[in-house]
Amino acid sequence: MTEREHEQLRVDLGAYVLGQLPAAETERLEEHLDDCASCTAELAELTPVAGALAALRGSPDRTAPDEPPADLGDRVAGAVGHAARDERRRGWARAAGVATVAAAVAVVAALGVQRLVAEDAPAVPTEAVGVVDRAPGVDATAALVAHTWGVEVKLHASGFAPGDRYRVAVLGTDGERYPAGEFVGTGAREMDCNLNSSVLRDRAAGFEVRDDTGRVVVTSTF
Ligand SMILES: [Zn+2]
Known part of the structure; x- marks a missing residue:
């Protein structure tokens, strides 16, 4: 060799x-x-x-x-x-x-x-919240994270019309709607979307998702 x-x-x-x-x-x-x-x-x-x-x-x-x-x-x-x-x-x-x-x-x-x-990494404590689907085909669940800077909505969903834009708002206990971000529908494919608001957890009463026309398609009361 x-x-x-x-x-x-x-x-x-x-x-x-x-x-x-x-x-x-x-x-x-x-x-x-x-x-x-x-x-x-x-x-x-x-x-x-x-x-x-x-x-x-x-x-x-x-x-x-x-x-x-x-x-x-x-x-x-x-x-x-x-x-x-x-x-x-x-x-x-x-x-x-x-x-x-x-x-x-x-x-x-x-x-x-x-x-x-x-x-x-410490497990981030999340709080499951009830979600009402108000549009046909939409299937959503959600959990909250109470950050020091505001509440985060972790949305897990499918059935939002693919390509359509949706807006999310956290509802304050003061009756105001606070923008928490937007996403694009993924149709039948499941999506995980984290939406951040400037409302602290103890001042947040719920959230809602609206479609392009302003119609409410998902609501949640904390
Ligand atoms: Zn050798």
Whole structure:
């Protein structure tokens, strides 16, 4: 085996521990590992990285905000594998080996940080409120968040006419209507829309959604 060929096998280790090495190359690498102490040692160093990635990939879905998608680990591992193969074709064997491992470590670090952030972020207390749908096809639920600067209406809905504009107002206990924002209908597709008002929670009595013509299509009394 030439030094060049050995370097390529070392590069393969990165993709191998990530489960991204094609079968033929996997077989060749495993045969080589049987009698190469240095590659075996390098594999032992890389394996914990791959294990961390696998753990992230296999962990159950959670609903924490800003959580990376469940398949992110797979997609990143795939990208790393492709990058390693591309690099190898260009002949930058040693650089690619280092890059593959560095990328895997960076992925683990990034996902780990995101998970910590997601787990540490306090759950925002929300207050479910009753909603009356006044237009055919509209199906809406809502919850409030009592911010220090005003109440936020988190609207989850479907059935607003696609492309039509809707205006939301929070109704104050003083009888005034306070604008809380606008959105465009999404038809049958469900939408989550957060609408912010300048009314504090203890001065908010409800909210309403009106269509372009001013017709009330959703109401809520807190
Ligand atoms: Zn070797």
